[in-house]
Amino acid sequence: MDNEQLSLPQYEVPEDLQHAIAVTTLDRLYNWGRRSSVWPLMFGLACCAIEMIAAQTARYDLARFGMEVMRPTPRQADMLLVSGTVTKKMVPAIIRLYNQMPEPKYVVAMGACASGGGPFKEGYNVVAGIDKFLPVDVYIPGCPPTPQALIAGLIKLQEKIDKQSIKQVPWYRRKTKDPNYVPVPILGPDLIDPRRNAEIKSAAAVKEG
Amino acid sequence: MLYGALARYTVKQEDGLSTDRIVINMGPHHPSTHGVFRAVMTLDGETIAGLKPVLGYLHRNHDKIGERNTFLLNMPFTDRLDYFNSMTNNFGYALAVEKLMKIPVAERAEYIRVIVSELSRIQNHLVFIGTLLNDLGAMYTPSLYAFEERELILDIFEAISGARMMCNYFRFGGVVRDIEDAEMQKIKDLVYDRLQYKTDELDRMLTENEVLLSRMKGVRMINAEDAIAYSITGPVLRAAGVPYDIRRADPYGIYDRFDFDVAVRYNGDLMDNYLIRIDEIRQSLRILDQAIKQIPQGPINSQKPAYQVRVPAGEAYGRVESPKGELGYYVVSNGKPNPWRYHVRPASFVNVTALEKISIGAKIADFVVLLAMFDMVMGECDR
Amino acid sequence: MTAPASPLTLDLVARFPGLVQTDTRPGYSGFIVEKDSLLEVAAAVRDELGFDLMTAVTGVDYPPDKMEVVYHAYRTTGGPGLVFKVQVPRVDPVEVPSLIHLYPGVDLQEREAWDLLGIKFTGHPDLRRILMWEGFEGHPLRKDWKEGFYEEDTKPFKSRWPQGQFYMAEDKNPFNDNLPSRKTSTPKNGSPKATRCSTARWRVTR
Numbered sequence: 116m117d118n119e120q121l122s123l124p125q126y127e128v129p130e131d132l133q134h135a136i137a138v139t140t141l142d143r144l145y146n147w148g149r150r151s152s153v154w155p156l157m158f159g160l161a162c163c164a165i166e167m168i169a170a171q172t173a174r175y176d177l178a179r180f181g182m183e184v185m186r187p188t189p190r191q192a193d194m195l196l197v198s199g200t201v202t203k204k205m206v207p208a209i210i211r212l213y214n215q216m217p218e219p220k221y222v223v224a225m226g227a228c229a230s231g232g233g234p235f236k237e238g239y240n241v242v243a244g245i246d247k248f249l250p251v252d253v254y255i256p257g258c259p260p261t262p263q264a265l266i267a268g269l270i271k272l273q274e275k276i277d278k279q280s281i282k283q284v285p286w287y288r289r290k291t292k293d294p295n296y297v298p299v300p301i302l303g304p305d306l307i308d309p310r311r312n313a314e315i316k317s318a319a320a321v322k323e324g
Numbered sequence: 325m326l327y328g329a330l331a332r333y334t335v336k337q338e339d340g341l342s343t344d345r346i347v348i349n350m351g352p353h354h355p356s357t358h359g360v361f362r363a364v365m366t367l368d369g370e371t372i373a374g375l376k377p378v379l380g381y382l383h384r385n386h387d388k389i390g391e392r393n394t395f396l397l398n399m400p401f402t403d404r405l406d407y408f409n410s411m412t413n414n415f416g417y418a419l420a421v422e423k424l425m426k427i428p429v430a431e432r433a434e435y436i437r438v439i440v441s442e443l444s445r446i447q448n449h450l451v452f453i454g455t456l457l458n459d460l461g462a463m464y465t466p467s468l469y470a471f472e473e474r475e476l477i478l479d480i481f482e483a484i485s486g487a488r489m490m491c492n493y494f495r496f497g498g499v500v501r502d503i504e505d506a507e508m509q510k511i512k513d514l515v516y517d518r519l520q521y522k523t524d525e526l527d528r529m530l531t532e533n534e535v536l537l538s539r540m541k542g543v544r545m546i547n548a549e550d551a552i553a554y555s556i557t558g559p560v561l562r563a564a565g566v567p568y569d570i571r572r573a574d575p576y577g578i579y580d581r582f583d584f585d586v587a588v589r590y591n592g593d594l595m596d597n598y599l600i601r602i603d604e605i606r607q608s609l610r611i612l613d614q615a616i617k618q619i620p621q622g623p624i625n626s627q628k629p630a631y632q633v634r635v636p637a638g639e640a641y642g643r644v645e646s647p648k649g650e651l652g653y654y655v656v657s658n659g660k661p662n663p664w665r666y667h668v669r670p671a672s673f674v675n676v677t678a679l680e681k682i683s684i685g686a687k688i689a690d691f692v693v694l695l696a697m698f699d700m701v702m703g704e705c706d707r
Numbered sequence: 708m709t710a711p712a713s714p715l716t717l718d719l720v721a722r723f724p725g726l727v728q729t730d731t732r733p734g735y736s737g738f739i740v741e742k743d744s745l746l747e748v749a750a751a752v753r754d755e756l757g758f759d760l761m762t763a764v765t766g767v768d769y770p771p772d773k774m775e776v777v778y779h780a781y782r783t784t785g786g787p788g789l790v791f792k793v794q795v796p797r798v799d800p801v802e803v804p805s806l807i808h809l810y811p812g813v814d815l816q817e818r819e820a821w822d823l824l825g826i827k828f829t830g831h832p833d834l835r836r837i838l839m840w841e842g843f844e845g846h847p848l849r850k851d852w853k854e855g856f857y858e859e860d861t862k863p864f865k866s867r868w869p870q871g872q873f874y875m876a877e878d879k880n881p882f883n884d885n886l887p888s889r890k891t892s893t894p895k896n897g898s899p900k901a902t903r904c905s906t907a908r909w910r911v912t913r
Contacts, residue, residue, distance in 0.1 A: 158353060160360055161382055161703055162407035162489065172471040187355035204840050205360055205381040208352050234401065237392070238385030239847050239854040240839065259489060304844035305855075379815075380838035387823070387848055392862050424734070552759050552783055555812025566783055568760070573785035638734015641763070641779055641790070654765050654777065657734075662861045669763040669779075669816075677815045706838060 121147055142280050149193075149219065150276040153269075156192035156212065157185040160199025163226035163259040167198050170262035180269060189215040194272070195249075198259075200228035200235055201242045203306040210299050213249055218286035220295065223272055224251045225265060227258045234258065248297060248308070333366070345373055350691075352381045356459050358695060359702030363679075370687050375680045379673070379706055386707035390666035395421055395496070395633050395657075398666065402653075403490040405668060406704035408451060409444040411481075412646040414494035419576055420642030420653040421496050424635050430626045433498030434578045435619040439511065440484070440493065441644075442608040442615070446519065447477040448647040449601040452699050453526060456598065459696045460539060466530060473522050476514055483507045496633055498625030508616070515612050523605050531599065540594035543690055545697065546682055547592050554678040558649025558671055560698060563600045564592040570645040581618075582611050594690075597697040604647075632661045646671055648699050672698065672705040718756065719791075723748055730792065737777075737790030745793055745804050749778075753809055757782050758789050761810040766820040770850045772796060774826060776803050795826075805830040823848040 122128055126138040159167055171177045171185070186192045189212045201209065213222070224245050227233035232243030245251060252275060255268035281287060285295065298309040307315065334344050346367045352360040360381035366374035386405065390398050402417045403410035415437060422429060429437075451474060454467030478488045484503055485491040493499055503511075530536060546556070548565040561568055569586040571579040587603035589596035627633075637659045643652035649671025656665040675698050683691050719727050719738055726744040730737050740748050752758050758780035767775045774797050781788040795801050805828035806813050815837060817828045822836040825846035836843065845852050858864050 157355060161384075162404055164359070165407060165489065169471065169475070172475070173468050174472070174475050187353075200382065200384050202381060202383055204383065205352060208381075212353060234404070235384045235389065237854075237856070237858075238389060240380075240383045240385055261488060302840045303842055380836075380840070383838040385847070392860065394862060397862060553811050555761055555810065557760070557762065568783045568785070573783075574781070574787060636734060638732075639736070639777075641788075643762075650762055652763055652779070654763065654779075656767060660861070665765075665767045667763075667765045667767075669765070673815060673819075674762070674812060677812050 143277075145281055146277050146279060150273040152181040152184075153221070153272070153276075154184045154186055154191065154193045155182055155196045156189055156194065156216070157187045158195060158197070158209075158212070160197070160201070160205065161228065163198035163228070166259040166262055166265060167196060167225065170265045175262035175266060177266070177269075180266070180273070182269065189213075190217065192216055193219065194221045194223060196223045196225055197229040197245045197249075198225040200233060201245045202240045203242055204240065204302065206242055206248060206306060207299050207302065209245070210248055210297050214296055214299070218295065219284065221252045221272060221276070222249050223253045223255065223268060225255045225268070226260055227256060230254045230256060242306070248300070250295070335368075343368070352378075356455070356692065356696065358455075358700050359705075361695075361700060361702055361705070363691075363695075365688075365691075367688070372683050372686055372688065372691060375683050375691075377676055377679055379676070379702075382702045382706040384703075384707065387665075387667055391663055393663075394631075394661045395635055395663065396631060398663075399494065400490065400492045402668075403492055404703060405670070405707060406646060406648065406651065406672075406701045407489060408448045408701060409441075409647055410489060410491045411440045411444040411493060412644055412651065414492065415441055415577075416642050416644040416646070416651050416653045417655075418494040418496055418642075419644065420640045420655045421633075421635060423640035423642055424638050424655060424657055425496060425633065426636075427497050428626050429577075430498040430623050432502075432620055432622040433624045433626075435615050436499050436503055436624065437494065437577060438579065438582070438615045439503075439612060439619070440481075440499075442612050443477050443480065443511070445608050445647045446605050447474045449605050450474050450526075452601055452647075453530070453598070456693070456696045457530070459692050460536065462535075466526070469522075469526060469529075473519065476518070480507065480510055480514065483510070495625055495627075495629070497627035498623070500625070500629075502624050511612075512616060515609060515616065520606075520609055523602065523609075527602055531602075536598075537595070539689075539693060540598060543594045543686075543693075545592050545594055545597060545694065546678060550678070550681065551592075554681070555674050556649070556678055558646070558675070558699075559587075559600050559604065560597060560649070560675060562587060563589045563596040565590045570643060570650060574643075576642070576644060582614050584611050594693055594697055635659070635661075635663075643669070648672055648701065648704070649675055651704070668704075668707055670704040670707060672700040672702075673707075676700065676705065719748075719752075722751060722755075727791075737792060739792050739794055742793050742795055742803060746806070746809070748791070749806050749809050752780060752789060752791070756789070757784070759783055761806070761813055762788075764806075764813045764816040764820065766824040766826045766848075768797075768824060768848065768850050770797065774801050774824065776820065776826060778806075799825075800827045801825060802827050802829055804828070807831055822846070825849065 121137040121139050121143060123139055128136050171183065177183055195213055195216065224230045228235060229245045232241060235241045236243050253268050253272045255265060257264050301307045334342050337343060348365055348367060350363040350365060352362045362378040364376045364378060365372050386401060389401060399414060399417060402413040405413050450470040454470035457466040458464060481491055482488050484507055485493040485501060546564050551561050551564040552566060567586045567588040572586050584607045587600050587607055589600050635657045637657055639656045641652055641654050643650055651671050652669035654667040655663050658664045683694060686694060720729065726741045727738050727748060730739050760781045760783050761778060762781055763779040765777045767777060769775060773794050776793045778791050779788055793803055795803055803826055805817055817831055818834060818837040820826045821828065821834050822838050823846060828834060
């Protein structure tokens with residue numbers, strides 16, 4: 116990435132010094148550093164994982180975007196790339212992984228199944244999209260999305276990171292202890308989301324009489 | 325209830341001391357690319373004393389959705405079962421329903437089906453070699469070599485059927501789209517000029533490798549009687565010494581016209597499981613050579629394209645030799661436009677039955693390679 | 708290949724008279740075995756007839772009165788396979804003897820039949836749910852089990868809004884069609900800010 120892009124457009128840096136000097140804001144510098152090395156979590160659920168792997172191979176290189184380091188452990192990863200169908204049995208594991216990721220973290224829903232259930236939407240074990248539990252930043256449609264589509268989606272994520280400002284990001288707020296903690300669902304007679312406990316209790320009370 | 329099924333936690337030894345075993349969880353999320361498979365292991369030091377596989381993390385209700393779909397609407401769902409070889413999955417389902425409908429398959433379509441199935445087998449075995457070496461620790465270099473060839477085969481699939489992976493190419497009575505001359509020329513170039521030399525190159529680079537030999541040679545996997553008793557099919561059975569290949573034992577389509585050998589190895593250890601896949605790639609190239617030379621001109625589907633097909637009542641079990649084992653489809657119809665019962669007999673699911681017996685006594689490091697040898701795909705295993 | 712060769716037909720029915728009969732439903736093939744003699748017949752199939760590879764064990768639900776377990780067995784020397792079925796009445800719980808001691812490979816498939824269809828295999832050492840989780844209610848593949856958002860039995864589903872679902876864009880606009888000549892010159896929500904952004908003067912009339 117050249118320094119010219121880092122510089123703000125209204126400042127003119129002389130030609131011979133453009134590779135050495137950049138005049139920029141703190142936000143741009145901060146975001147440039149973060150978006151150029153997003154480390155995905157090596158997390159593949161189903162068929163979309165194969166296209167994710169294919170996007171990392173030499174033909175559609177993800178290393179050009181800084182995303183070649185795929186960490187299996189969530190403690191060192193930046194981005195949760197949910198690729199594949201989200202099933203009710205797997206949701207507690209996904210949410211535990213999300214909670215273990217340190218801020219700043221992003222969630223990308225890759226494929227039709229993670230965005231909205233996909234072809235299996237009517238299944239009794241399928242959650243219609245990961246956005247029922249996690250806050251999703253980018254949705255990538257396709258079944259499976261070709262590696263070119265995946266790269267287009269990841270570039271959108273990079274553009275989104277560019278727009279964030281240090282003044283408003285949730286991990287520098289003073290009051291909130293854990294801004295993005297999601298409570299882990301429970302596998303009972305069916306999947307139970309703890310955030311809807313009050314609703315479930317009132318519905319059960321109504322049903323019982 | 326899972327923890328009630330594990331092996332004994334505290335064991336009293338002969339001299340009166342008791343030791344504890346450790347229960348660890350090779351959880352649904354782990355660094356290998358075998359999908360969401362969970363194994364709860366009871367360890368005695370570093371040896372495995374008991375293992376319980378937990379499946380169902382990718383259970384996508386294929387059977388129930390299949391009962392709601394019409395017969396043709398099930399075809400794209402079968403693509404997503406074993407997501408590496410969508411062509412083979414389609415083949416099995418088309419076979420089962422064609423048995424029920426009692427219709428013939430167009431001649432050119434039969435040859436196209438064989439060509440596409442064997443290409444699919446080659447790319448699956450290439451990915452197997454790549455991911456096996458990832459699991460052994462060779463960080464991604466051999467898998468990049470393998471994926472390069474796979475990309476070329478996927479280019480052909482994209483040119484033929486429109487999609488790289490989920491092809492949805494087969495119909496009842498034939499296939500959906502013809503292979504043009506330009507695409508056939510690409511297949512010929514790939515088979516004659518490239519694939520055989522690249523397979524030899526991979527073989528040369530990897531098979532004599534010291535690390536592979538010391539980790540895989542002599543590590544016994546399973547012997548022939550146990551493999552048959554545990555209903556294992558596919559390359560794992562053939563590496564144990566049983567020459568059972570559905571293409572030769574119970575031929576479907578036109579496989580009885582081709583001259584190929586059934587790849588078999590007799591030691592049953594991990595090295596044989598690896599070598600047998602290279603043997604199978606070579607046999608597939610042989611079949612491809614014959615099929616390309618013998619393919620006739622003609623129509624590609626014996627039926628007219630229809631959205632709802634008429635299927636008489638009855639049952640049928642259509643099975644194919646997928647690169648992972650025997651993939652069977654059990655379809656029961658009662659005359660309506662949608663099936664009454666639709667069940668998939670997956671190769672990976674039934675092969676996992678033997679996992680506990682094989683891995684007792686192995687070390688954890690061996691277990692990782694052993695799991696890789698089964699070539700499990702969770703989309704097929706959990707459906 | 709589901710149709711066994713004809714010498715086998717005579718063999719199995721003649722070997723177990725009264726316990727095995729051929730399946731005579733149209734389009735079906737194979738044998739129907741009595742539930743209590745299943746272990747005997749399976750042992751004979753494996754030892755005498757030589758079908759040592761039991762490849763598939765499936766359950767089928769035929770409401771209202773019976774359920775079936777279908778077994779497919781093949782010979783490792785090659786050739787067509789053998790299909791035999793056990794029919795059991797659809798009471799609760801459905802019980803079928805387990806073949807695990809003869810063919811250890813049916814372990815996970817019987818667990819799946821228990822999980823999804825509720826067929827209990829007596830003699831199985833570890834009959835737990837395998838694809839769904841412990842504590843899940845119901846056996847999903849039965850014909851009378853419907854999920855919470857069940858719409859219809861077969862696809863293509865009919866439309867949820869048979870009269871169509873349309874709305875007029877003016878109904879979503881607080882100014883309706885933005886013409887001040889109409890009676891609703893004040894916006895519906897009555898906020899002062901809304902009166903500034905009237906687009907009436909750009910409207911062309913005939």
